[in-house]
Amino acid sequence: MIGSFLASTWLFWLLLSVGGLLFxxxxxxxxxxxxxxxYLLALLTLLLVSAIVFSLMEVLPGDCAEKYIAYKNTQGETITQADIDAERVRMGLDKPLVHRWASWITDLTLRGDLGFSCAKRQSxxxxxxNRFWMSFAFCIGGLVFAYLIAVPFGIFSAFxxxxxxxxxxxxxSSAKRLLNTxxxxxxxxxxxxxxxxxxxxLALPNFLLALSIILIYVFAGESTPTGLFSDQWRDQPWFNESGFQYGKLDDFIAHIWLPIFVIGWSATALQLQTVRALVVDETNKLYVDAAKARGVSGVALWAGYPVRHSINPLFNSVGFDFQRVYNDLPIVAVVIGLTDSASLLIEALAMTNDQELAAAILFLVALVxxxxxxxxxxxxxxIDPRVRRSVLG
Amino acid sequence: MKAIIATAALAITGNALAACPTVTGEEAGGAYPHLFEKVEFESKYGCKLNLAQNPSIAKLNMRIAGNADLPSLEKRLPLEPLVVAPFQSIGQYGGVLKGISKATESGTSDLLSVRHVNLVRFSDDLQTVVPNVAKSWQWNSDYTELTFNLREGHKWSDGAPFTAQDVEFWYNSLLLDTNVIKKVKDRFLSDGKPMKVEAVDATTVKFTLSSPKPGLVSNFALDYAQPFQPKHLLSKFHPEFNKDADKLAQSLGFKNGYEAVIFYYGQSDWKDVPTPLLKDNARSQALVKAGFAGTAPTLESHIVVKETLEGRELVANPYFFQVDTAGNQLPYINEISEVYIGDENIQTAKMIAGEISYKSQAVNLPATPVLLENRATGDYELALRPTIGQTAFAFNLTDKDLEKRAVFNDLNFRRAMSVAVNRQQINEIAFFGLGKPTQYTGFDADTASFVTEELKSSWIQFDPKLAAQLLDKAGVVDKNNDGLRDLPSGKKFELNFLYATQGAPTEVVEIIANNWTEVGVKTTIKEVTSDEYRNSQSANDLSVLSWTMGRPLATLATNTETLLPPYSSFFDLRTGMLWAQYRETKGAEGVKPPATVDEMQKLADRFVTLQTGTKESNEVGLEIAKRVVDDLFIMGTVKAVAPVYYSRAMGNFKVPTTWSYDYYRMYPYLPSQWFLNAK
Known part of the structure; x- marks a missing residue:
């Protein structure tokens, strides 16, 4: 009895005990x-996000039943108003908005249940x-790709x-001048x-980039790198009698680079400009001159002074970078034929108006x-005394 | 009589060992085109069919979760299998049919129609209803009782017997059970009331209606919904049949029995609703362990064995009820592989690369040149077929602006605006000159033979002079000499043409607006999303309306929605919203429609009680088409063509007569006898 009660309210107790501990x-x-x-602010923000997402979907014309039927209508089927009404009843859309939102948020806070998708007919x-984690991995992959290139080259560029x-x-001497030149x-x-x-x-739209790369494959007569695996490997297990399947790994890598590269590129571009600007800003500050005067020079000067200080804001913006990269993901996902949460989001927003599914995905992104x-x-x-002083007063 | 039987018996014994001749080709067939019943075939050719099976069928069967090892072919086929005469030749077993859909439930009907079965089917002439799952059917004299005879020994894809009980179960215990389906779709009701569906015996099922509906048979031939569900599986979880249904379901992790039923059935007769394999694969595997099917068994030619958000995989149904004229069990093709591609350009790229076997849905005319150009590279063929329906436009007959409403209700105005449109130019620019200028007649003219050429070409000539005369007659003249016509009161007359590309191509709208402006009626255009268009249209906010219109005869024979206000559903072209309101509220609200609407109601009511193809039905149909053209509430433009793509490896492929969903895509063209030529 208590076991099942705890099982159906575990998340609430978890959140409460973290809050209690902090208090x-x-x-x-x-x-x-x-x-x-x-912590409290974060929870409040999340609550607000879910409310906004829910009411925004309400503002869109049509509801899940209507959109879902319209989606079916694209098959050519003849639709009547009665069909729409029947779907509406099936989906429980006859209940008021507040009722739907309250029950969604309650299930979510009690046990992490993100609700029931009206169009997909499943929880x-x-x-x-795993689709959210897949998108999460793409974004992190794209970000790592971006940081790996942007940070060193941004610094180099500032230098x-x-x-x-x-x-x-x-x-x-003239020889030295030539060499230096x-x-x-x-x-x-x-x-x-x-x-x-x-x-x-920054200038190329992501989907165009993805499309161009795929077209190059088509005209080269190679099979297009869409999806995550080729037909040959899609159904093979990672491990079989002869051990780990390196072929599958190869195949995976041959497909996975495309989304990461595509979403990583524009993120790299933006990041490179940011790092460059930050480092340049810091370089002109007095403490750098002071260090120079003390005789610090070369790499030690750069790494110890301006670069070190420009990393803070970069670190601070990881969350926003994630969100920006995620925003780019849906259109890329549609082009490349990935079935991650971003393409589900497009479907839920643009095609079926699936309130709970879209809310769940946006909520998870906000959560991250x-x-x-x-x-x-x-x-x-x-770790940073300056920040500590400013926030703790 | 005796003599005939004796001769037949002699013939059979005389040729007992003789193999049957190879009966194939366009003209082959028994009582129905391309089809024989086994007895019919054997007695006609005086031979005995040697049944044979796909050599890989046992291997394919192992991929169907929950299926036991296969019994012999004789035990899997019905006693009376349906014998199919292939379109060209006896096929070869094997291969994977590859196709593209947009998503789990989008753009799928192309491939759904390849494996689809129903009680009956439209033959490839799109006029004859022929047997399929049902062996035969009979109406009573006033078309209120329809009896289907099923095949003895027919089996579900898991080997369990398929009987009339499964039809009864589908209707009475799923459709009519509000725990499963909250509200039944209109087309499965008779006059708004449930039909009576009863299994008379194992192979006989009777539908009793409250009013005559001869279109019901063709409705089954067109419908994606398959009127049978595996009772042997679902009734175990259905509280009506099993007292312990909830307990059983709970022991398997469901909340109750109904949840388990819905888990398999999906609350929809669409066959693309997620199967248990996608909904919750772990639970599906648990069900298999407990001795249940991993996914609901089917009568279709192929069954889903794998489903993810990337696509579906299907294998041949080892219990499929059709054989070819050499006795080989159909289907020939081992597997279907369906992948989801959302982007049209990527879809085109895959088609050019020859990565798929067949596609027509969502292949659009603008892709034609590039597809034609690359036929040799991709080893495929492309056929252009007429679409059903065409872009049509209309004026809001109950416009909120009263003066505009009066003008729109003037027949002279509507005729003027119709002849002001240069349909030849539309054809050249939007359809590469491949379409055909056609007036809207209510019917899709290519499938309704009674619609005359004269009707199809009424008021479609491009004649700006005539348009000007008619506009003058309608009182729409230039009052202030600014070169543009004004409303009769002298007020400025301007048309705002809102459209969505889903319903009307931009090129078409541009040309129409330009033509109208040239005759003096200033027209501006604005593209909006289909949502916005539909909502504004139903809110009676638009003056000019446009969408794809025109239904095939078989649909109009049961559903006359498009002949009466508001002339369509929420999703298509609607005009006269207030007329509709008047009729719905019996005159309490709205605007009284003109007398012609009542006349049309009478014709429509009569049309649905007539058997299509009969002289009487054709006469009423022609009268309807005449009235549609005389009223000219809705005006046609150009009937377009659209591409059908198929790989050159496809054997027995017949190019469809029309490019459309309406006859359920490939279903009339016997995809079960398609095969893939080995390279």
């Missing part, structure tokens, strides 16, 4: 007071299954900003090229963004 600690620590504050948890194309120092030219050229590519990344912000906030407050 208890906050009585003796200002820092935990800050954490508790952030949202099952419909989403190059005030460098001349040629060495005109009269104190250098060649070296400078190579560096400047790399910087310029990277920046052009990054501007291209808010949790990332929550984590970065409390981590920064813990």
């Amino acid at each position: 208890w600690r906050s009585r003796s620590s200002q820092y935990f007071g800050f954490v508790l504050n952030r 949202v948890n099952v419909a989403l299954g 190059m900003i005030n460098k001349p194309w040629t060495d005109r120092n009269p104190q250098h 060649v070296w400078l030219f190579v560096q400047k050229a790399i910087d310029l090229k990277l920046r052009i590519i990054s501007y291209l990344g 963004v808010i949790s990332m912000n929550f984590v970065t906030d409390i981590v920064l407050a813990a």
Whole structure:
């Protein structure tokens, strides 16, 4: 009895005990007071997000029944008003909005139940299954790809900003001047090229990029890298009698690079510009001059002073970067034929008006963004004395 | 009589060992085109069919979760299998039919129709209803009792017997049970009341109606809904049949019995609703372990064995009830593989690369040039077939603006606007000159032979001079000499043409608006989403309406919705919303429609009680078409064509007569006898 009660309300107790623990600690620590504050704010924001998502879907013309039937109507079937009404009753859309939202949010907070998808006729948890994690992995993959390229090259680009194309120092011998000039030219050229590519990344719509890459495959007579696996490997298990299937891994990698590359490119471009601007800003500050005056130079100067300080805001914006990358994902997913949560979101929003499914996906995205912000906030407050002072007063 | 039997008996014994001749080709067939009953075939050719099966059938059967090992072919086929004469030749077993849909429940009817079965079927002439699951059927004299005779020994894909009980169960215990279906679809009611469906014996099922509806048979031939469900499986979870249904369901992790029924059945007769394999694969596997089917058994030619959000995989049904004229069990094709591609460009790319076997749904005319150009590379063929329905337009006969309403109700105005449109130009620009300018007659003219050429070409000539004369007659003249016509009162007259590309191509709308402006009626266009269009239309906010219209004869024979206000459902073209309101509220609200609407009501009421194809039905049909053209409430443009794509490897493939959903895509063209030529 108690077991089943706990099983159906576990999430509520979890949330409550985390809150309780934080409250208890906050009585003796200002820092935990800050954490508790952030925690409550995060929960409140999530509640607000779910309410907004729910009411926005209500504003859209038509409801799930009508949209679902319209979706069926594209098959050519003759539809009558009676059919729409019958679907509406089946989907429980005859109940008022507040009722639907309240029961959704209650199930969610009690046991993490994301509700029932009216168009897919299955529980949202099952419909989403691993798909949310798949999208999550794409976004993280795209972000890692972006950071790996953007951070070092952003710094490099900032480093190059005030460098001349040629060495005109009269104190250098002419041989040295030539050598330096060649070296400078190579560096400047790399910087310029990277920046052009990054501007291209910002300018090219993602779906066009994906489409172009696929078309190149078609005209080369290769099978198109759509989906996650080719037909040959889709149904093969990862492990069989002869051990791990490296072929499947190869096949997976041959497909997975495309979405990660496509969504990673524009993120890289944006990130590169951000890092460059941040580092340049910091470089012009007095403490850098002071360090220079103390005799710090070269890599030690760069890594220890401007770069170190420009990483903070970058770290702080991971949550927002995730959200921005996720925004790019749906259209890419549709083009590449991925069936992750982003393409489900498009379907739920644009085709079936599936309130609970769309709300669940948007809610999960908000959850990731808010949790990332929550984590970065409390981590920064813990490790960065400047932040700590500003938030704890 | 005796002599005939004796001769037949002699013939049979005389040729007892003789193999049957190879009967194939367009003209082959017994009482019905391309079909024989086994007895009919054997006695006609004086031979005995040697039954043979697909060599890989046992392997395919192993992929059907919950199926036991196969008994011999004789035990799997009905005593009276349906014998199909292939369109070209006896096929070869094997291969995978590859296709594309948009998503689990979108753009799927193309492939659904390949495996579909129903009690009856429309033959490829789109006029003759022929047997399929049912061996034969009879009406009583006033078309209120329909009896179907099923095949003895017919089996579900899990080997359990299929009987009349399964039809009765589908209707009485699923459709009429509000725990499963909250509200029955109109077409399964008779005069708004449930029909009486009873299993007379194992192979006889009777439908009793409250009013005559001869169209019911063709309705089964067209309908995606299959009027039978596996009672042997579902009744175990149905509280009406099993007192312990809830207990049994709960022991398997369901809330109650109904949840288990819905888990298998999906609360819809569409065959693309998620199967248990997609809904909850773990639970489906648990059901198999407990001795139940992993997914509901079927009578179709192929059964789903794998379903994910990326696609479906199907294998041949080892218990399928058809054989070819050489005695080989159908289908020939081992597997169907369906992948979901949402983007039309990627779809086209895959077609060019020859990655699929067949597709027509969602292949649109603009893709034609590139598809034609690459036929050799992809090793496929492309056929262009007429669509059913065409882009039509109308004026709001109950417009909110009273003066506009009066103008729109003037027949001279509507005729003027029809002849002002340059349909030849529309054909050249929007349809590559492949379409045919056609007036809207209510019927899809290609499937209703009684619609005359004269009707189809009434008021479609491009004649701006005539248009000007008619507009003058309607009182729409230029009052202030600004070169544009004004309303009779002198008020400025401007038409805002809102449209959605789903219902009317932009090129068509642009040309129409341009033509109208040229005769002096200023027209501006604006593209909106289909949602916005539909909502504004039903809210009576639009003055000009447009959508694809025109139903095939077989549909109109049972559903005359498009002949009476508001002339269509929420999803298509609607005009005269207030007329509809008047009729619904019996005159309490709305606007009284003109007398012609009542006349049309009488014709429509009579038309649905007549058997299509009879002289009487054709006469009433022609009168309806005449009235539609005389009223000209809705005007036609150009009847277009659309591409059908098929791989050159496809054997026995017959290019469909029309490109449309209305006859359930490929169902009339016997996909069970398609085969794939080995390369």
